[in-house]
Amino acid sequence: MLNRLEKAMDWERIFRAKKEDSHHSLLASFYAKGLPNKDTLIEDIEFLAMDFETTGLDPAKDDIISIGIVPFQLNRVYLNQSFQWTISPRKQLNESSVVIHGITHSDLEKAPDMSEIIDALLSRMAGKVIVVHYNPIEREFLDKAIKERIGEGIVFPVIDTMYLENLIRKRFRNRLLDWLFGGSTESVRLGQSRERYGLPTYTPHHALTDAIATAELLQAQMAYHFDPKSPIKDFWI
Amino acid sequence: MEAELFEIQKFLSKHPPFDDLPKDALDLITQHIEISYYRAGSPVIKIGDHLQDLFVIRSGVVEVYRRKGELYNRLDTGDIFGQMGLLTNNKVIFPATATEDTLLYCIPDHVFQIMYERHDAFADFVELEDNARLRQTVSLSNEQNDLTTSKIKTLLQNEAPVIHKSETIRNAAIKMDEENVSALLVLDLDQPAHEDEEISPLIGIVTDRDLCTRVVAKGLDPNHDIASVMSTEVISLDHNAYVYEAMITMLRYNTHHLPILKDKAPIGIIEATDIVRYESQNSLLLVSSIYQQQSIEDLVLLAKQVKDSFVRLVNEDANAHMVGSAMSVIGRSFKQRLLELAEEKLGPPPVPYCFLALGSMGRDEQLIVTDQDNALILDNHFDKKKHDAYFAQLAAFVCNGLDQCGYTYCTGDIMATNPIWRMTQKEWEDCFADWIDDPNPKALLNASIFFDLDGIFGRLKWAEQLNSFIVRRARRNNRFLACLARNALNRTPPLGFFKNFVMEKDGQHNNSINLKRRGTAPLVDLIRVHALAIGSHSRNSFERLDDIIDAGILPKGKAQDLKDALEFISMVRIRHQAIDVQNEIDPDNNIEPENLSDFERRNLKDAFQILSNGQNFLKYRYQASNQFK
Incomplete structure (x- = not known):
């Protein structure tokens, strides 16, 4: 089984406390929806894969410009409940990020402000276990974006497929080869991780495509390395 | 439609049956797709499962099996499975297992049913059995040609x-x-x-x-x-x-x-002028000019046009029967002219004879990659000492001439130059009587082409009489038919194609396929057995199949299936030879799967399945597994 994570978070306790403390009704009802019990088996969990495109990498300076989500379970990704929003950033786009995500100024002119979609987003997140690839982006950007609009940030557990892939790589790493070749150089980026499981190449940097790609990656990681009857508490961080 | 699902829609739009769907239908499908990952070795659907989706392989490999566990198909990116189950009470009929890590797009049953009801091309694709899909293909290509529809x-x-x-x-x-x-x-x-x-x-x-x-x-x-x-x-x-x-009749006569x-x-x-507006007259003209040539050298020069004639027919969408007949008539004309020239040179024959064409020319199924198979029937008064020198010279003249004209020598030495195959009428009858009455699979193995004989020159009636003799004798001779049937099972078709390989029934892969050896030849063998069993006087495989249909010895529709299979495999073979000629490559019967279109692969697989079923029926109908000495 997976190495126990550095400090297992007691998410049920955190959510109970947050529900009491939240001043804003949207957040209070998000926390009130709760989470699956920490002993729920992975195969029974309802996940929500989520991906953001942003104007840059620093949550303090940059903004979210699109959000893709898709609900899934270990055996199925449900595209009919997938969503993508384009969101107007508070500051100007810079040209180099346009190159990456392909979202242009004109796309954003008609886009709503984040405040208009918080309700829709939170109601879709509520009760689900969020799955991302590299958790600081989604966690910190969402926390900051919500805090800026309603004065209170958000916390939630995630399964991070990049983090999982790192653990898996470590577990399989051959120490002799590492020594010979100066440590592992295997990439745990989304595309390269997917390749290891025979997953197809998708065009990266579209929020919904990346969310779908992340959901598929978790299905593959679970099929290869973990028992679907493991409890969720072994995986969320 | 979420524009962001473009990635998935783009994939679908590249693969049949989705490639023919209108945009709104693709939108509907894409919005309802569910995605599922299967690790190599894990089953996707098992017999008796309740089936809820049509599966599209996004990446990976899936094998589908028959009920007894026999490999039915190996599928990869872009292929679909599960449609048969969805159309028959949602019960899994053929189980499937991922043999490589596989990502599947699952299209829910209700969306599948909407597509099935609203889009004919989609319905045809998923609904048709192997044989029906091939039927549609063959009749569609015939419809495109006035010659075959008018x-x-x-x-x-x-x-x-x-x-x-x-x-x-x-x-x-x-x-x-x-x-x-x-x-x-x-x-x-x-x-x-x-x-x-x-x-x-x-x-x-x-x-x-x-x-x-x-x-x-x-x-x-x-x-x-x-x-x-x-x-x-x-x-x-x-x-x-x-x-x-x-057109064929005019050519032939x-x-x-x-x-x-x-x-x-x-x-x-x-x-002839009425036909010319349908056909470019090319082959008719070629045939007339063969008779005007005065030497082997002239004929050799003219023979260079045979390939052009072939390519032209193919480009004019002629069907396999037309191409085969036209090429046979051309080949026959070369033989006839060579015999006329031989008689001019050697003088009149000491006793009457009939020059025979065997095999593909005898069946009117000759193509451009062909060797010569021929023989001589001699008058019963033939005296070897006195007369054989003449016929040896005559045969040498004709066979050498044919070789120079591009009809290479028969590697099995079934040629009139071989003294064994110069026999009197009586000796031929004895020879066939022996083959038929005392059948021996080994002896018959190379003799099957003798059962497709046709008179070319001389006493043509003798060839007809010999054919009648054979038909009378072979009909209802169960041991002979069983023996012939057994030989007809020696060459089997492959299962289909996988990526750029030919997939065999045991799952092995090959780089290329000989469409004659693995397709048309076993079909022709199989058709010959049925034709001899019903006493058909036809030699052409399509005409034999018409006789077989009339005789009603095959389950309903099966003879028509065989016709479609023969037509399709022949046409793939013919088209690829024509492409080789146009590219100035030596044409042959081998085809590499990378040169086959998806359409050809799908239909070839269907045709191979029909051949395989036909061979199974042959085995049962003629007790082909009986022991022979």
Whole structure:
């Protein structure tokens, strides 16, 4: 089984406390929806894969410009409940990020402000276990974006497929080869991780495509390395 | 539609049956897709499962099995499975397992049903059994060609120009002039009407050329009866025949006037010029010029045009029967002209003979990659000591000439140059009697092409008599048929294609496939067994299948399936040879899967399945597994 994570978070306790403390009704009802019990088996969990495109990498300076989500379970990704929003950033786009995500100024002119979609987003997140690839982006950007609009940030557990892939790589790493070749150089980026499981190449940097790609990656990681009857508490961080 | 699902939609739009769907249908499918990952080795659906989706392979490999566990198909990116189950009470019929890490797009049943109801092309694709899909393909390609869809009666413009047999030659000439025709049909209306209506009033044909060669050149009195100069061997066709059959008939008999009959009575004449607007006349012209060549060297030069003629026919969407017939007629004409030249050089034969074509030419199924298979029937008075030297020389002249013209020597030495295959009428009958009455699979292995024999030159009647002898003897001779059936099972088709490989039934892969050895040849073998069993006098495989359909010995529709399979495999073979010729590559019978379109692969797989089923039926019908010495 997976190495126990550095400090297992007691998410049920955190959510109970947050529900009491939240001043804003949207957040209070998000926390009130709760989470699956920490002993729920992975195969029974309802996940929500989520991906953001942003104007840059620093949550303090940059903004979210699109959000893709898709609900899934270990055996199925449900595209009919997938969503993508384009969101107007508070500051100007810079040209180099346009190159990456392909979202242009004109796309954003008609886009709503984040405040208009918080309700829709939170109601879709509520009760689900969020799955991302590299958790600081989604966690910190969402926390900051919500805090800026309603004065209170958000916390939630995630399964991070990049983090999982790192653990898996470590577990399989051959120490002799590492020594010979100066440590592992295997990439745990989304595309390269997917390749290891025979997953197809998708065009990266579209929020919904990346969310779908992340959901598929978790299905593959679970099929290869973990028992679907493991409890969720072994995986969320 | 979420524009962001474009990635998935783009994938679907590249693969059948989704590639033909309109945008809104693709949108609907894409929005409802569910995605599922299967690690290598894990089952996707098992027998008896309740099936809820159509599966599209996004990446990876899935194997589908028959109920007994036998491999049915190996599928990869873009292939679909589960459709048969969805159309039959949602029960899994053929289980499937991922044999590589596989990502599947699952299209829920209700979306599948919407597509099935609203889009005919989609419904056809998922609904059709192997044989039905092939049927559709073959008939669709026939529809694209006027030659194969137009009935000959549509070409008739005027009533048949006729004349009574007792009219004078002069009156015939006047009538031809008045009616502006180049041929008249000669009738005998005095014949008593028979109850069985078997006798046609048409007793001959006379052409303007006959008036020139048989009357003017000979100084004949124009007051003679026209019957004295007519040709009595009238080649005619029923008015329901297709235009391409008229073309084949004209080629085959090198005739330019074809009376058309309705209920045995002539209703018109088709001339070569009527056909020319359908076919470029290329093969008809080539055949006439073969007879004008005066030496082997001239024939060799002319032979270079055979490949062009072939390519032209293919480009004009001729079907396999037409191409095979045209090429056989051309080959036959070379043989006939060579024999004429041989007789000019060697003098008249000491005893009468009949020169035979065997194998593909005997069946009217010759293509451009072909060797020569021939033999000689000699008069029963043949005396080896006195006469054989002549026939050895005659055979050498013809066979060498053919080789120079591109019809290479037979590697099995089945040629008239081989003394074994120069036999008298009596000896041939004994030889066939021995093959048929005392069958031995080994001895018959290379003898099957002798059962497709056709007279080319000399006493053509002897070839017919020998054929009749064979048909009478072979029919209902169960041991012989079992033995022939057993040999017909030696060459089997592959299962299909996988990526750029040919997939065998045991799951092994090969880089290329010989479409003759693995497709047309075993089909021809199989058809021959049925044809001999019912006493068919036809040699052409398509015509044999017509006889087999009439005899009703196969389950309903199966003979038509075999026809479709033969047509499709032959046409793939023919088309790829034509491409090779156009690219100035030596054409052969091998095809690499990377050169096959998805369409060809799918239909070839269906055709192989029909052949395989046909072989299984053969085994059972003729008890082909019985022991032989």
